Amino acid sequence: MVMKRFLALVFLVFLFSVQSLSVFGIQRFPKPEFESGYIQPETLMPAPRAEMLALLDIAVLILSLSVVTWLVLKKRSRKGVFWMSLFSLAYFGFYREGCICSIGSIQNVTLALFDTSYVIPLTAIVFFIAPLVYTLFFGRTFCAGVCPFGALQDLVAFSPQKLGSRINAVLGVIPYIYLGLAVLYAATGTDFIICRYDPFVGIWRFNASFGMFVFGGLLLVTGIFIARPYCRFLCPYGVLLNWSSRFSRKHITITPAGCIQCRLCENSCPYDAIDIPATSKNPEDKRTMGRKLIFITVLIPLLIFAGGWTGSKLHEPLAGVNAKVRLAKQILNPPKDTGKPETFEIQAFKSSGKPQKQVFDEASLVLKKFYLGGWILGGFIGLVFGGLIAGRIITRHHADYVPNKGNCFSCVRCVDYCPVK
Amino acid sequence: MQNRRDFLNMLCRGTLLTGLAATTGVLVFRSVKDGHCTLGSSCNNCKKSDSCNLPEAALFRQTVWQLDPTKCIQCGRCAENCVMTPSAVKATHVYAMCGYCDLCGGYLKPDTKTISTAAENQLCPTSAIKRKFVEDPFYQYTIDEPLCIGCAKCVKGCGAFGNGSLQLQVRHDRCVNCNECAIARNCPADAFSRVPANKPYLLQGIETKPDEKG
Numbered sequence: 001m002v003m004k005r006f007l008a009l010v011f012l013v014f015l016f017s018v019q020s021l022s023v024f025g026i027q028r029f030p031k032p033e034f035e036s037g038y039i040q041p042e043t044l045m046p047a048p049r050a051e052m053l054a055l056l057d058i059a060v061l062i063l064s065l066s067v068v069t070w071l072v073l074k075k076r077s078r079k080g081v082f083w084m085s086l087f088s089l090a091y092f093g094f095y096r097e098g099c100i101c102s103i104g105s106i107q108n109v110t111l112a113l114f115d116t117s118y119v120i121p122l123t124a125i126v127f128f129i130a131p132l133v134y135t136l137f138f139g140r141t142f143c144a145g146v147c148p149f150g151a152l153q154d155l156v157a158f159s160p161q162k163l164g165s166r167i168n169a170v171l172g173v174i175p176y177i178y179l180g181l182a183v184l185y186a187a188t189g190t191d192f193i194i195c196r197y198d199p200f201v202g203i204w205r206f207n208a209s210f211g212m213f214v215f216g217g218l219l220l221v222t223g224i225f226i227a228r229p230y231c232r233f234l235c236p237y238g239v240l241l242n243w244s245s246r247f248s249r250k251h252i253t254i255t256p257a258g259c260i261q262c263r264l265c266e267n268s269c270p271y272d273a274i275d276i277p278a279t280s281k282n283p284e285d286k287r288t289m290g291r292k293l294i295f296i297t298v299l300i301p302l303l304i305f306a307g308g309w310t311g312s313k314l315h316e317p318l319a320g321v322n323a324k325v326r327l328a329k330q331i332l333n334p335p336k337d338t339g340k341p342e343t344f345e346i347q348a349f350k351s352s353g354k355p356q357k358q359v360f361d362e363a364s365l366v367l368k369k370f371y372l373g374g375w376i377l378g379g380f381i382g383l384v385f386g387g388l389i390a391g392r393i394i395t396r397h398h399a400d401y402v403p404n405k406g407n408c409f410s411c412v413r414c415v416d417y418c419p420v421k
Numbered sequence: 422m423q424n425r426r427d428f429l430n431m432l433c434r435g436t437l438l439t440g441l442a443a444t445t446g447v448l449v450f451r452s453v454k455d456g457h458c459t460l461g462s463s464c465n466n467c468k469k470s471d472s473c474n475l476p477e478a479a480l481f482r483q484t485v486w487q488l489d490p491t492k493c494i495q496c497g498r499c500a501e502n503c504v505m506t507p508s509a510v511k512a513t514h515v516y517a518m519c520g521y522c523d524l525c526g527g528y529l530k531p532d533t534k535t536i537s538t539a540a541e542n543q544l545c546p547t548s549a550i551k552r553k554f555v556e557d558p559f560y561q562y563t564i565d566e567p568l569c570i571g572c573a574k575c576v577k578g579c580g581a582f583g584n585g586s587l588q589l590q591v592r593h594d595r596c597v598n599c600n601e602c603a604i605a606r607n608c609p610a611d612a613f614s615r616v617p618a619n620k621p622y623l624l625q626g627i628e629t630k631p632d633e634k635g
Contacts, residue, residue: 027584029520036556040516041563045622046594051483097597104600112448119615121483124600125448129441136434136441192601205597207505247433323611344496348610351494 054123057096061130061146064088068145069138071412072252078412081144085151093148098204102127102147103237104195106179107186114187131237135244139251143231143241143409149200150231150409156220157227160270168272169388171233172407176384179236184373188366190322194236227270231409242406252403252410255420259400266401268417273407278397292393300386304379311378312371319370328363331356484615486602487623490588492612495573495580499589502604508571509595510604512549514564518586518626521559526582527575528552528562544574566592586626593621 064084071080092101100108100121105128112120131142143150163171178194185191195201199216202208208216222229231238245251254265254274265274311318319325327345334346342350349359403414488499488510499510524536528550533542538552549568553561564587571589579587605613616623 027518029522029584032521032559034556034559038555043513043515043517043624043627046592048485048593048596048598048618048621051618054483099598099600108600109444109448112451113444116451119484120448125445129445132441133438136437191606195599195601205504244437247430247437249434344494344498344609348494352492352610
């Protein structure tokens with residue numbers, strides 16, 4: 001009797017010990033006891049890049065921003081900016097292999113603001129903030145010579161063509177939409193789409209999927225004729241820089257003194273970023289101006305509302321890429337075809353032992369976030385289109401050839417064309 | 422007119438600067454907030470009291486990508502989704518857990534008739550596992566890392582029939598530490614997370630301390 005109980009106890013203990021191990025790998029075979037003096041090799045664990053080197057990245061960023069700004073505003077030297085952009089291409093592009101970059105850091109900052117459990121590295125904060133602060137004071141010198149994307153595209157701009165202000169304005173809306181989507185997906189912790197569809201990261205690493213190589217290659221070929229296509233018509237960080245630059249304290253000027261209307265610089269800008277003097281046809285009378293203003297003040301709220309409504313209707317397809325939503329959908333509608341093996345997602349869900357309810361709760365929480373996000377994103381896009389229309393209707397008058405503070409990349413090309421010394 | 426525009430410019434600039442400063446402030450405050458591990462759930466092998474050195478973990482620690490072998494279901498996507506070819510994820514052998522079996526579930530195909538090093542008997546598609554006789558009846562298995570593509574076939578075999586000493590890990594000499602890991606995005610088991618760079622491995626069965634410099 002006592003023996004029996006003892007045996008049962010032993011058996012139970014054995015069962016428990018097996019169960020606690022079965023979470024991962026059971027020590028089915030004991031560790032061998034070697035007699036030949038064999039020394040067990042160590043498992044190699046190569047260390048990642050030293051953390052101190054992150055500080056070097058920050059130092060190089062600040063230093064190159066300062067040098068480029070000095071070259072643009074004080075030296076007004078295209079050559080200097082060109083060599084600095086080559087350096088940035090080599091350092092931030094090929095040496096650092098494109099990570100971390102300021103464009104992608106938008107997502108890190110967004111995620112850190114919305115998800116308190118995400119630890120944002122110091123580099124991501126600095127790469128996000130520093131170029132914006134510099135731009136608020138000195139214009140987009142970051143684009144001129146620090147961003148590796150810009151540097152690469154600048155190298156291939158052999159025969160830039162003028163696009164005309166209408167095409168420029170319409171294509172210029174894309175970055176706003178891209179930015180809105182990137183923020184939505186980062187805020188919901190779904191995906192970093194800017195990094196996912198980064199066209200040039202494959203070039204820095206000599207390694208990418210075929211599709212991304214094609215995308216990058218197409219952009220570079222387009223870039224021969226339409227200078228800096230990514231910067232002008234895709235870059236989401238460019239939106240932030242554009243608006244910062246509009247309020248910049250100092251900005252590069254084409255002429256060091258007064259414009260003499262010689263028109264020599266007119267075709268010098270590959271990016272269509274020089275505002276040509278608006279020939280004051282017949283100055284609009286107050287009545288038409290007032291009518292236009294009323295039209296816009298009515299139109300913009302309407303567009304915002306319409307956009308928001310559409311966005312909220314689209315929240316389900318937008319949320320469809322979220323992993324939690326996808327898993328919940330798969331559990332709800334298992335594939336009818338029984339011949340097929342289960343998807344890896346379902347397999348992993350089953351082996352994790354998570355209750356179904358938890359998955360559904362998480363998914364519905366994500367959907368709620370996307371509903372609100374859809375309203376905000378749609379409203380934002382409506383506002384952008386309103387702004388586009390307003391910009392087309394209201395013409396600003398100015399007498400001289402001046403760089404458009406928002407769109408100008410401060411590349412200093414136009415300066416060499418100005419005869420005024 | 423000119424003065425009014427300058428004033429408005431200054432006002433907008435000031436607003437934007439304040440906004441940027443506030444954002445930085447919030448992020449910095451959250452990162453240095455003491456008494457609260459901001460790494461949250463990403464510290465997978467966190468044993469809290471003994472192994473965690475909080476100030477380090479909380480202060481803007483650089484993070485790297487790593488996968489948790491206990492969550493991994495060996496689906497094989499690591500081999501396909503990494504931006505590097507071959508993948509930065511490779512099978513890692515924890516010798517301390519290995520049974521040194523002659524009939525190795527990670528080395529040989531389950532249906533092999535004879536135990537030999539012939540390629541058709543090997544589970545590994547690239548013959549990246551080297552088998553070496555140690556002493557009767559033990560054999561040592563070593564992974565030839567440049568050959569390993571991270572397909573997890575051996576990991577699955579070892580886990581099913583052996584001790585589970587073969588485990589997938591992100592190898593930090595190859596990983597370029599993308600802002601967002603392409604494998605993490607596609608991992609069905611949600612096994613990938615950002616871990617502090619001073620504890621970059623999540624191997625089971627041994628202390629994980631990285632080598633001085635890889």
